Amino acid sequence: MTDRLLELRSVSRTFHLGTRQVRAVNAVTADVRRGECLAVVGESGSGKSTLANLILGVLPPDPGGEIRLEGEILPHRRQRRHRQAIQLVQQNPLSSLNPKRSIGASIRLALDVHGIGDRQDRPARVGALLEEVGLPADFATRPPAALSGGQRQRVAIARALACESGLVVLDEPTSALDVRVQSRVLALLAQLRAQRGLTYVFITHDLSVVRNIADRILVIEAGRVVEVGDTVNLFESPRHPCTRRLISAVPVIGAEEVAFRERVRGLAEGLQEAAGGTG
């Protein structure tokens, strides 16, 4: 019996636009194990951010679906303890930071709301959090507009980590970071996971990142889960065409990687040929 922290049971979400319907998430059933890093990958528009919003309770699922945290069904209207148990790093860091507030005040607010640390300690804690994500502590006085894209993204990560929640949902958290800063942030995430026993749902399109941090991977296509598996297995023998397509198109810089990609591309093409009935 595995220790399931979060369980999704046929969770769907349909949007209505006039006469049109968009089923962004379609009967997703999945588990997130305590302490793991589960990557969610899929093509643009496949429903990843919608899934994140359903987990957070920002959006209600369609009737019939069920989301459980530690075995307890999560209502759409979450209580304070539910809200504290799950944190989100949003895909777009600008819209998630209040432009009128200094970034220090934004992080401080998160600490206040969640009642973390003593009142007197909080300013120092804000500075320490900024330094952890590689920003000078004196950035605390700046408004978000005076930060670069990657600096804002790191503020969003610092704020989510401030809350010390058990489950952190990260939606493209390192997409605006150069590879050096990205590696530092990923190392920090790994360290915090080990120290605090955090669990991550890590949404990203960057398979090179996924390969190196995720324990398991969930691939979604058009709102449906098409493949779930252990990271190493999934990269070595991807089964679903969507997975193969994603791996075989990764832009790379090393010769070894080119060879790996060619091999997966061979698998993807072999699959097409088999489907076409050619020998």
Next chain:
Amino acid sequence: MTPDVTDGAVTGMAGTGDRNGARETGKSIDTLAIRDLRLRFRGYTETTTVLHGISMRVAPEQRVALVGESGSGKTVIARAILGLLQLLPGAIVNGDIDFEGQDLTGLTTRAWRRLRGVRMSMIFQDPTSSLNPVFTIGEQFHEVHRRADPAIRRSVSGDRAAAILEEVSITEPDRVLESYPFQLSGGMNQRVMIAMAMANEPALLIADEPGTALDVTVQDQTLRLMRRLVDSHRTSVLFISHNLGVVREFADRVYVIYQGRIVEEGPSAAIFRDPRHAYTQALMAAAPRITGGGIPDVSEDEPAFLAPREVHPPEPTPTGDG
């Protein structure tokens, strides 16, 4: 030597030697020439210097990448080219920026309006700064088209918009045109911005992290569209990206920036084959690999990162066989 045209997916993106050669030695007027660009921000107590004299050029039809550390000054360079940085109250900007041989300093507001979004356009890093939340995508496309053609009808604009959206792998262009930005995914909004920036076939396209929310297959499609624009309309591209794999496969020429200074420049192939500056080497070593191996260990910043600029010579033009 036949260029591999059948393998379109990724290899086809690489700037092949002969194209590089032609682009490196182009004799025509540069689309963009920046000389000694300096920038300081006035704060409450002190002034911080962000750019310490940036010089770079983009030739017609060239695809130039700017890569470097978060916070090193890439976006501010892009905003300076568009004349937007100069509008910020606290910004002190010095240096020359020439666009198609014309000095942009002191351009009137009207002249800027004829230029921005028409002859030069930008894909912003942050989608909220260029998409308006209260208008549908279709209305926003109409606005963009009207800048180049004030009399254009809504229906004509809609057809054109749908066609270009299909080229960035939007499968339901009609739905997207009727939607507001919040009704679209992050990557869909990014593709809308890319399509809008290309709508008027500009001479210079500045793309600031255009693919951060795009999966590899869509990104590939989008880069192909950009390349087609380059080829058919002689557009030049200044491409800012953190994804070194994409840069290697898309750009002809690369500038590496660190703390407001260009530390290395040269043909893309040369920089990836033989990175010379300590910062460039550290950057390449930090890229995670799809073959695994864990998150790379990152060294601290070193004094050598501030060493003088390394300039690679143009690649020789291959002449059949060598």
